[in-house]
Amino acid sequence: MNLLKRLESFDFMQTMTIVSAVLIALVVNSYYAFSHGYWMVLSALMVTQTTRGMPTRQGMLLLMMLVLAVISSSLVTENIRSINIIDVVLSVMFATCVFTAWFAFARSSKPYLYTSLYLMLIMIAIVSSGSSDHAMPGRILDIIIGAMIGMICSGWLLPVKWDQTFKSDTLPILEAMSEYSQVLSNYLFSPMQYAAMMKAKRYQLEDILLDQYPNWVYEVGFNRGLRSGFRYFLIHVEQMIETLFAMEQIAAQPLDPALLNNLYAAITQVMQVNSELLAFLIEYFSNKKHQATTSDYTSDVDELEKVLQQIVPGNLELLDLSPHYLALTALVRDMRDVRHLLLKLVFSLQ
């Protein structure tokens, strides 16, 4: 099952696309190359290095960059005759390339990444043999053929299955959220005991958000039919994470244990139903069959609010008499919001 999942994953599909595009380009290059280099292979390799959202648009952008790099290198070699000056130009380009690559890595910035790629391609074009004006048309033709091979491979041979990719990208976030929520329900009542575990789960969730969040859904030009649904889901997931983090923040404050204990049963019940709903989402995203549940998803939250009203003053003007009253009210409100968001997410799947 795991092997099948890996075979269907975007990473594997992209690797296969790259391999097939490069192999086809190698064969075509050996028979029909217009220049004597491997520009067709390089072009096929570059054009297949796209993200999930918009492979054709990014492929076209990379193709334009390759063509521009070849033209720029020809301009440099044709106009600068001294080898020493070319050395200096190459050194400056290398330094700028390293600098921009470092910035692209540090800031995850696409403009920096594309600048460093562009500079790198110019350097390759200058250093490789036959970088004169006569070689330029042949190189450009090779690049266009290579790009076509790459785009055909990524678009038709092994196209991206967006629904599967979205599911596999969102699943780790939901799983981390579920684990975080489970530890949070214990942390609310014994913060000292669960502090370390809470921190670990929070870091895990943050790391997943940093590394695996499906940002490709927001790429310009992404499938119009799918994007609103995907974005709706992601925005609600994020709002839920915000609420969970806010709950942790409230739980870290010194809350009156006597007041909190009065809410113990009701809070535990709500958190349990929340876990059930999260489990439902996880099962849906991992294509498993869901177990039936007996909860109606609203009565437990109503019950929690009823218990709260018995503990804290019902009048809003009296609520800010004690910070404990406010903190408990905020906590219950957060729980209600989490439920509301979870139900929205579940309904959005139908």
Added chain:
Amino acid sequence: MTVIYLLCVVLPVVAVLFQILWRPLTLHRQWRASLKTYLFDLDYLNKDIFSCLLQPEYVDNIYLFERRIHLQKIQCLRSLHRLREVVGSIERRNTDKEYLYSSWLNQLEGLFSNMLDYSQLRRRVTDYTTFSVCSQEFAGILQAMDGLFECISSCDREKLDMQVQALKNQIYRLEENYHHVLQIASREPLPFLLFIDSLNTFCMNMEGCCRYEFTQAA
């Protein structure tokens, strides 16, 4: 070719040697640089959150505003990650200040959660026209917070008390507005009360962060 050789081999080797030799001294500098970045990112996140409350276009362009908030949150998490790495390096060196840095880090993490807490107002209030009743107070709070972030980043002790007081005044003005207008005019007054409470906690946490800052500076 000599220039390329110099750039490719000699300079990186010299840079690595310097990094190893000066590492003990640079840890605090790394912390300061990462802290500055984090505060800068938090400031921007705060601006994005308040733009949802201040700009009436939010209702029609929720995806755009939420996307901005998401990107800024990711920047904050990245800076926080970097801060944790620096604290990890300090802890590995077993200095006497490691406890100070880790509790400082906890306080800074709290600021982020706190910000997410009060940002929930944008979602909890369904009638967005209510925000226009207190838009001046929101703008005042945003300005005071902006000044406070700037103050901590530049380690300006003289201005700090003034900025904290300015923020407290602005929160007080919103509180007054809540008691006299919002509680009556708004269909959902509770989210505003929770928002004010969260802002007060934020102000307190910021003061805590400043204390760490100046303990370290001393």
